[in-house]
Amino acid sequence: xxxxxxxxxxxxxxxxxxxxxxxxxxxxxxxxxxxxxxxxxxxxxxxxxxxxxxxxxxxxxxxxxxxxxxxxxxxxxxxxxxxxxxxxxxxxxxxxxxxxxxxxxxxxxxxxxxxxxxxxxxxxxxxxxxxxxxxxxxxxxxxxxxxxxxxxxxxxxxxxxxxxxxxxxxxxxxxxxxxxxxxxxxxxxxxxxxxxxxxxxxxxxxxxxxxxxxxxxxxxxxxxxxxxxxxxxxxxxxxxxxxxxxxxxxxxxxxxxxxxxxxxxxxxxxxxxxxxxxxxxxxxxxxxx
Amino acid sequence: xxxxxxxxxxxxxxxxxxxxxxxxxxxxxxxxxxxxxxxxxxxxxxxxxxxxxxxxxxxxxxxxxxxxxxxxxxxxxxxxxxxxxxxxxxxxxxxxxxxxxxxxxxxxxxxxxxxxxxxxxxxxxxxxxxxxxxxxxxxxxxxxxxxxxxxxxxxxxxxxxxxxxxxxxxxxxxxxxxxxxxxxxxxxxxxxxxxxxxxxxxxxxxxxxxxxxxxxxxxxxxxxxxxxxxxxxxxxxxxxxxxxxxxxxxxxxxxxxxxxxxxxxxxxxxxxxxxxxxxxxxxxxxxxxxxxxxxxxxxxxxxxxxxxxxxxxxxxxxxxxxxxxxxxxxxxxxxxxxxxxxxxxxxxxxxxxxxxxxxxxxxxxxxxxxxxxxxxxxxxxxxxxxxxxxxxxxxxxx
Numbered sequence: 001x002x003x004x005x006x007x008x009x010x011x012x013x014x015x016x017x018x019x020x021x022x023x024x025x026x027x028x029x030x031x032x033x034x035x036x037x038x039x040x041x042x043x044x045x046x047x048x049x050x051x052x053x054x055x056x057x058x059x060x061x062x063x064x065x066x067x068x069x070x071x072x073x074x075x076x077x078x079x080x081x082x083x084x085x086x087x088x089x090x091x092x093x094x095x096x097x098x099x100x101x102x103x104x105x106x107x108x109x110x111x112x113x114x115x116x117x118x119x120x121x122x123x124x125x126x127x128x129x130x131x132x133x134x135x136x137x138x139x140x141x142x143x144x145x146x147x148x149x150x151x152x153x154x155x156x157x158x159x160x161x162x163x164x165x166x167x168x169x170x171x172x173x174x175x176x177x178x179x180x181x182x183x184x185x186x187x188x189x190x191x192x193x194x195x196x197x198x199x200x201x202x203x204x205x206x207x208x209x210x211x212x213x214x215x216x217x218x219x220x221x222x223x224x225x226x227x228x229x230x231x232x233x234x235x236x237x238x239x240x241x242x243x244x245x246x247x248x249x250x251x252x253x254x255x256x257x258x259x260x261x262x263x264x265x266x267x268x269x270x271x272x273x274x275x276x277x278x279x280x281x282x283x284x285x286x287x288x289x
Numbered sequence: 290x291x292x293x294x295x296x297x298x299x300x301x302x303x304x305x306x307x308x309x310x311x312x313x314x315x316x317x318x319x320x321x322x323x324x325x326x327x328x329x330x331x332x333x334x335x336x337x338x339x340x341x342x343x344x345x346x347x348x349x350x351x352x353x354x355x356x357x358x359x360x361x362x363x364x365x366x367x368x369x370x371x372x373x374x375x376x377x378x379x380x381x382x383x384x385x386x387x388x389x390x391x392x393x394x395x396x397x398x399x400x401x402x403x404x405x406x407x408x409x410x411x412x413x414x415x416x417x418x419x420x421x422x423x424x425x426x427x428x429x430x431x432x433x434x435x436x437x438x439x440x441x442x443x444x445x446x447x448x449x450x451x452x453x454x455x456x457x458x459x460x461x462x463x464x465x466x467x468x469x470x471x472x473x474x475x476x477x478x479x480x481x482x483x484x485x486x487x488x489x490x491x492x493x494x495x496x497x498x499x500x501x502x503x504x505x506x507x508x509x510x511x512x513x514x515x516x517x518x519x520x521x522x523x524x525x526x527x528x529x530x531x532x533x534x535x536x537x538x539x540x541x542x543x544x545x546x547x548x549x550x551x552x553x554x555x556x557x558x559x560x561x562x563x564x565x566x567x568x569x570x571x572x573x574x575x576x577x578x579x580x581x582x583x584x585x586x587x588x589x590x591x592x593x594x595x596x597x598x599x600x601x602x603x604x605x606x607x608x609x610x611x612x613x614x615x616x617x618x619x620x621x622x623x624x625x626x627x628x629x630x631x632x633x634x635x636x637x638x639x640x641x642x643x644x645x646x647x648x649x650x651x652x653x654x655x656x657x658x659x660x661x662x663x664x665x666x667x668x669x670x671x672x673x674x675x676x677x678x679x680x681x682x683x684x685x686x687x
Contacts, residue, residue, distance in 0.1 A: 022328065023335040029319055030312060030336075037341060079498050087506055174339035175308045181341035 014043065014050035015193050023180035024051060030178065033119075033137055033159035035169075038182030041227020044162040047182075048118035051158060058111065060157075061118045062104035064125045070132030073105035073119075074142050074151075096146050105136060106151055114155035123163045130173035138176065185228065187214060197232050204245035209235050212249050216258060219271050226258040233257050294333075294354050301350035303343045312336050326355065342673075471545030474673060478520060478594070478680045491515040521554040522546070523589055523636075527599030528572040529562040531655075535644035538671055539598060542642075556593075558585065562603045563625035564632065582628055586635045594683045595632065595639035598671065601662045602645070602655020608662075626661065633665050640679040641666035647675070 008024040010016035016024070024047075027034035036044045052059035062073055078099045085091035092098070108115040122130055136142045140153035161177065163169060185193060187210055194206060213234070217225050226234075234257040243253050252272065259265045298305045313336045316322070322329040330351060338347045489512040500509035524546060532539065546555065558568040558580070568585050571578035608625045633639055641662060643650070647670040650659050662668065667682050669675035 019331050022331045026316055026321055026332055026335050029321055030316055032312070035339070079495075083498060083502065083506075171304075175306055177339065178335045179339045180335055181344065 008051050008054050011050045011054045013196050014046055015189065015196060016047070016050065017189070020047070020180055020182065023178055027160075027178040028158055031156045033161050033177050035161045035163060035174070035177040035179045036182060037163050037179070039184050039225075039227060040164060041229040042182040042184060043228060044182060045118065045120055048116055048120075048160040048162075051160065052116040055116070055158075057114055057116050057158070059116045059118060060104050060108050061120060063120050064122050064129070066124050066126070068125045068129070070125075070129050071103075073103040073133065074136060075103055075106050075144055076101045077146050097149075100144060100147060102151070105133075105157075106142070108157040109140065109142075109151050109153040111154065111157075115157045117157045117159050119159065119161045121164060122161050123169065128170075131170050134173055134176065190228070190231070193228060194232065194235055198235055198239065201235065201239060202245065205238060205243075205248070206235070208245040208248040209238060212252060213258070215249075216268055219268055222259075222264045222267060224259075224261055224264060230258050230260075294350070297354045298337065298347065298350045301346045301353075303338060303346050303350060305337050309337050471542050471673070471676060474676045474680060475545055476551065477677070478522070478683060489514050520552050521589075521593045522552050523556045523558065523593045523595045525558045525560060525564070525568065525595065525597045525599075525632075526572070527562060527597075528559045528574060529599075529603075531562070531600050531602055532644070535600065535671070538644055542598065542671065542676075554593075556589070560599075562599075563607050564628045565621040565625055566623070566628070582632075586631065589636075591635055591637050593636055593638075595636045596679070596683075597639065597641045597666060599641070599643065600645050600655060601641065601643055601659045601668070602653060603658050605657050605661075608658050626665070629662065629665050638683045638685075639666055640682050641668040642671040642675065642679055643668055644671040646670050646672070 007021075008016075008028065009021050024034060036047060038044055048061070049059060051057075077096070078101060082093050082096075082099045086093045102110065104117065104119075108117040137159065140156055141150060143150045190210060190213075191206060194201065194210075209231070213226065213231050216222075234254060237254045237257050238248065241253065247253060252268075255265065255268065259268060295305060295310050313333055316332055316336060317329075322332050333351075334344070334347055338344060491513045493511040493513040496511035496513075497509060500511055501507065503509075524543075526539065526543070558570065559572050559574055560568055561574045564582060566582050567576075567579040568582050569575070569578045570580060608629075610624055611622060612620050643659070645653055645655075645659075650656060650663075650668075653659070659668070667679075669679040669682070
């Protein structure tokens with residue numbers, strides 16, 4: 001299988017750290033799946049889109065649910081359709097191939113060009129799911145017993161796998177992956193990320209919002225800390241709502257955009273209440289630049 | 290090449306295998322590290338380390354293996370700058386700070402200069418930087434937070450320095466951790482019902498199609514038994530005063546267990562220091578919430594997995610003597626040890642989680658009772674790693 005030696009270096013709307021770029025390129029060069037873990041909202045899923053657009057390749061997304069089976073990614077034999085067709089007699093049911101539908105992995109194998117395949121949230125599936133994919137990902141081919149066909153990959157797809165660590169992944173699977181943990185971006189990187197999405201944002205607003213955001217994240221006892229995607233929404237809400245930057249750290253408008261759980265909401269409100277004075281005088285503290 | 294690094298990693302507890310090592314060699318032969326130690330650091334981490342909980346150990350192993358390799362010449366000057374930045378004591382833990390209290394900055398600086406002088410003569414260019422010797426008053430050999438601080442303030446980040454920063458410390462699995470990680474660990478504790486029992490309430494699609502086909506299109510429904518988690522858990526928690534320092538972690542575990550909705554049955558009981566003839570439904574351990582331990586044993590069948598949580602630290606008399614219970618108003622006719630043994634005998638699966646970190650078990654005030662109780666229940670420390678080991682233990686019959 002000829003591999004193209006292009007390398008990934010982020011896209012205009014996706015800021016990837018140097019480390020992450022390295023990991024992606026290692027995975028591509030070695031032809032191994034890239035396993036991405038990280039806090040929700042750190043852009044795990046976006047990464048695959050970014051790789052695809054950066055390397056100018058097509059992206060296939062395989063969303064994993066708790067009911068997804070490994071075999072579904074290869075092919076599905078639509079027995080029910082065949083049964084129906086046989087009852088009405090208006091289709092040729094003798095050719096099983098009509099009822100074999102390739103799954104996402106299968107599609108990636110038969111594609112003319114190299115494909116970026118995103119296996120999203122692999123940990124949602126059953127514990128055994130990753131193991132069931134090992135063989136196919138390793139040798140890049142599989143057999144369809146119903147028709148006796150063997151599907152072989154024309155190009156080894158670039159496989160990106162994301163996980164939220166809901167379940168532990170099997171060791172045998174991990175051994176074959178390149179692993180990268182996306183750390184939560186620091187304020188500097190976050191500012192860059194926001195600028196990519198909202199280029200016309202006022203500088204003051206951005207600074208105030210970031211300060212408020214990282215303060216909320218630092219409140220202990222939150223069940224779900226607000227993440228990048230929530231911050232992006234919030235910043236947008238602030239901009240649309242025409243909130244003046246000064247009000248942000250005083251009033252925390254649209255807090256519901258950042259905090260999705262009642263309990264968290266109350267926790268933060270309580271903290272705000274008890275620290276009310278400090279927040280109001282926060283203007284004197286040197287801000288993030 | 291670097292084969293000792295492989296063993297170093299394993300010695301530090303990073304579960305590296307030959308498969309991954311060969312993959313790294315392949316990457317190196319493709320020139321992926323571009324002859325730079327920093328690139329190598331990231332490459333090797335991506336290939337060899339498969340969990341963020343191991344990042345910290347990787348950093349330690351990397352640091353100890355490669356610490357002597359890079360020797361920036363401008364280091365001597367920088368160290369003095371770093372030293373000023375690195376000194377604020379809030380960055381040290383208490384016991385470490387005590388070591389440093391007797392030193393003032395000038396003194397430290399002077400000694401450091403001396404030290405550097407010596408090293409320059411011994412190793413060309415002074416290959417060991419601030420206090421990697423381990424025995425010097427600067428005393429950090431990579432394991433030591435203060436050493437990390439100094440490296441962390443550096444301007445030009447070499448791979449060794451990045452490793453020394455230990456940014457992923459917080460992810461260590463053996464560190465005590467949050468509710469969510471407990472939940473994830475608890476999810477492993479499951480036990481599916483067999484195909485042999487329970488109602489047939491799940492449509493078996495393949496069989497239905499097969500049978501319907503066999504009957505020439507006449508619909509034949511085939512039902513199967515669904516598989517459910519049949520796990521039953523009983524949690525016994527020490528709510529005595531000596532547990533107060535561990536309140537936070539216990540409540541995290543408590544929340545996690547409470548939220549795990551996948552158990553068939555979940556019961557909570559409390560005790561004060563040791564278990565006698567009564568258990569309590571309330572953490573206050575008052576008589577109006579008392580349940581006779583005998584009834585408890587009768588009520589719960591041996592299939593319940595029992596998790597005891599407590600520091601197991603008490604006066605030996607509380608464990609071994611009649612009437613040794615900590616409450617004056619309370620008289621126990623049988624020593625606590627017998628009750629513990631009875632519980633252990635009744636249930637086929639039980640573990641004890643101790644919030645005291647295991648390295649201290651032999652040294653704390655309660656070491657005698659900890660030793661005795663460990664003979665009755667398998668004991669694990671209350672951390673993510675401990676919980677995982679405990680869950681493994683709970684899966685196998687004693």
